[in-house]
Amino acid sequence: MIKAGVVGGTGYTGVELLRLLAQHPQVELAAITSRGEAGTLVSDMFPSLRRRVTLRFSEPSDAPLDGCDVVFFATPNGVAMHQAPPLLAAGVRVIDLAADFRLKDTGEWAKWYGQPHAAPEWLAKAVYGLPELNRLAIVGAQLVANPGCYPTAVQLGLAPLVESGLVDLEHLIADAKSGVSGAGRKAETSSLFSEAADNFKAYGVAGHRHLPEIRQGLSRLAPRPVELTFVPHLTPLIRGIHATLYARLVAEGDIQALFEKRYADEPFVDVLPPGAHPETRSVRASNVCRLAVHRPQGADTVVVLSVIDNLVKGAAGQAVQNMNIMFGLPETEGLWHLPVLP
Numbered sequence: 657m658i659k660a661g662v663v664g665g666t667g668y669t670g671v672e673l674l675r676l677l678a679q680h681p682q683v684e685l686a687a688i689t690s691r692g693e694a695g696t697l698v699s700d701m702f703p704s705l706r707r708r709v710t711l712r713f714s715e716p717s718d719a720p721l722d723g724c725d726v727v728f729f730a731t732p733n734g735v736a737m738h739q740a741p742p743l744l745a746a747g748v749r750v751i752d753l754a755a756d757f758r759l760k761d762t763g764e765w766a767k768w769y770g771q772p773h774a775a776p777e778w779l780a781k782a783v784y785g786l787p788e789l790n791r792l793a794i795v796g797a798q799l800v801a802n803p804g805c806y807p808t809a810v811q812l813g814l815a816p817l818v819e820s821g822l823v824d825l826e827h828l829i830a831d832a833k834s835g836v837s838g839a840g841r842k843a844e845t846s847s848l849f850s851e852a853a854d855n856f857k858a859y860g861v862a863g864h865r866h867l868p869e870i871r872q873g874l875s876r877l878a879p880r881p882v883e884l885t886f887v888p889h890l891t892p893l894i895r896g897i898h899a900t901l902y903a904r905l906v907a908e909g910d911i912q913a914l915f916e917k918r919y920a921d922e923p924f925v926d927v928l929p930p931g932a933h934p935e936t937r938s939v940r941a942s943n944v945c946r947l948a949v950h951r952p953q954g955a956d957t958v959v960v961l962s963v964i965d966n967l968v969k970g971a972a973g974q975a976v977q978n979m980n981i982m983f984g985l986p987e988t989e990g991l992w993h994l995p996v997l998p
């Protein structure tokens with residue numbers, strides 16, 4: 657059995673990790689931290705976990721994390737880069753759900769996250785954990801940087817086009833909408849029911865911190881750096897991301913066949929038949945990304961529709977998928993459940 661610890665067990669990605677890990681046949685939950693709830697039974701805070709998770713929350717400094725085989729950080733940006741290095745030095749494998757180890761350039765990290773990087777030596781060793789684009793590197797990794805939710809939906813939707821050389825790499829567009837759980841469980845005015853319900857708005861148009869992450873990931877697939885306009889929106893869903901992606905063709909090709917071939921062996925990427933419109937509810941609570949490819953009026957703009965559950969394929973599910981790869985387990989272990997509908 658793999659002994660797993662979770663730092664940040666009271667947040668949305670933390671409780672989603674607990675849901676997935678508690679049902680994983682090869683995992684034993686060994687430690688779950690909270691700074692404010694140490695001593696509280698996890699199932700008292702989250703009755704959804706009653707009779708399945710019997711642990712109490714521990715203070716991060718008291719939790720037996722160095723006795724774990726793997727520790728997940730489900731903490732705000734800037735926490736894991738301070739707390740993970742001693743665990744890594746002790747041989748523990750770490751999967752960070754935050755952004756601390758995603759951007760390879762420390763200057764870029766400081767610019768977008770407003771603080772200097774505290775562990776550049778581990779940054780160099782970290783592997784970006786988007787299995788469909790980077791599987792082989794994850795196999796041997798000790799430290800995996802789990803991608804952001806928007807970057808997962810956008811990169812999976814644009815990767816086949818960028819790899820193909822059929823599209824203009826300088827004018828990609830990602831128009832993405834997220835449910836409110838994407839902002840986390842912490843109290844914030846913009847997440848209040850009266851602010852977010854019955855409302856729809858763009859934010860971060862001048863520059864969102866997921867832009868450099870998407871650019872870095874897609875540029876690795878291309879002969880030169882890609883340029884992208886990325887506009888996130890907040891939509892009154894609890895879970896879900898819907899990304900509408902635009903690319904201009906510079907050469908002819910069968911785009912539907914390109915996507916079907918690219919993802920034919922991927923258990924968690926579903927390319928829908930021509931003309932389909934994927935819905936966020938078709939992936940709710942599952943680790944699946946559903947894609948549909950369109951070419952309106954047969955013109956030279958390709959439109960890709962990409963949906964994921966931000967808490968699963970966009971965070972906790974992808975983290976478990978990465979753990980499975982790191983530990984040589986079947987990739988679908990503990991993740992092969994169907995979405996919840998309606």
Ligand SMILES: NC(=O)C1=CN([C@@H]2O[C@H](COP(=O)(O)OP(=O)(O)OC[C@H]3O[C@@H](n4cnc5c(N)ncnc54)[C@H](OP(=O)(O)O)[C@@H]3O)[C@@H](O)[C@H]2O)C=CC1
Nearest residue numbers: 664666667668669690691730731732733754838840841971
């Ligand atoms: N929500 C989403 O859809 C996605 C989130 N992410 C990323 O995952 C991470 C977690 O997100 P989310 O679960 O939404 O966030 P939440 O705000 O819901 O939870 C954050 C958790 O971190 C703990 N925490 C906060 N500060 C510290 C600290 N200094 N030391 C130890 N623990 C700390 C909190 O617990 P306590 O205060 O009890 O200690 C809480 O459990 C973030 O980096 C986020 O950007 C990534 C992809 C998608």
Ligand SMILES: CC(=O)N[C@@H](CCC(=O)OP(=O)(O)O)C(=O)O
Nearest residue numbers: 753754755804805834835838839
């Ligand atoms: C709706 C909403 O607020 N979403 C978050 C993205 C959450 C996420 O994935 O952020 P990290 O890169 O920090 O992991 C945002 O736009 O800030």
